[in-house]
Amino acid sequence: AAVEKGNYRHYMQKEIFEQPTVVAQTLSSYVHQANETVALPQVDFDLSAIKRVTIVACGTSYYAGMVAKYWFEQFARVPVDIDVASEFRYRDPVLEPGGLALFISQSGETADTLAALRHCKANGQTIGVVVNVPTSSMAREADLLLPTHAGPEIGVASTKAFTCQLAVLAALAAHMAVKKGYMSRDEEREVVKHLLEAPAALNAALDHDDDIAGMAHLIAPARDVLYLGRGPDYPLAMEGALKLKEISYIHAEGYASGEMKHGPIALIDEAVPVIVLAPSGPLFEKTVSNMQEVRARGGKVVLISDEEGLAEAGEDCLATIQMPKVHPLIAPLVYAVPVQLLAYHVACVKGTDVDQPRNLAKSVTVE
């Protein structure tokens, strides 16, 4: 049956708001709620023997992979390579035996990602696929099929598929950590507990929709916007910039906060809003000093943080967006919401075609 928009103005908006439900749906097949363990489909290879993970994807799916790199390294102590598919497939990558090649795709049909998958298969890698369309080409060629249960995604700019990909990747990283002996039973229980907190936290993030709609007019006139983040929020900064580019046609760049001084700081003036993604925590102070560097040059900051972070550094901002205080594991899922909503509302202010942005396709099946 055709997917309806219901009470929403756009599919993208509907899909943003579906995230608590579809992330819960996805998690329900990756965790055993009763015994609080991560659970993966049965596979006929040994996850504990994986020596290296090679992640390949495009667009938003690539940024999900970038977040996952932090998790695989932190939890499972496994080295991770990551690349966009169009580069990976032409650069003669080193693929040693014992490698897991992991492909992330909403559609399962992106031509470059599929070609990269076949290249890895021909070179002896175990093929893992995180995919939203279970009947897709990539799904059919997987050794380890990890479906996201986001339901059909219609808006060209990916939203709910992304957060579901993150949920699956967190579970996979934790599972591999358990298998490799780097994660104790208690730590696994903690991970499961935090993952299961994600749907409520996503709802709490969505509660700030009105605030974000109310500040979108501050960003809409900009010609350039900079997004900054650290750690797993660095890929989120890039995802935020991608969303804004895709649907509002404003030039935007995502940068690692600490890298700003190596270039982007030259762009800062009162006309370039800087969106800072910074949950409170050990790296927060560093980000605050980056914000000061921005302000010292007349730059205007939009700070996205939790109550603690906003209390400490929310003054003198162009605007602030409050997120719930969450465990760092699920922060990338939660902070996806405000960057999606910000892009969405800025696009609405500008009157662009949110669901069918110019020049873009939902699934890129040509090279």
Ligand code: G6P
């Ligand atoms: C296109 C879409 C993006 C998507 C990318 C990768 O560019 O517009 O939203 O992230 O393809 O698609 P995939 O289906 O492989 O995740």
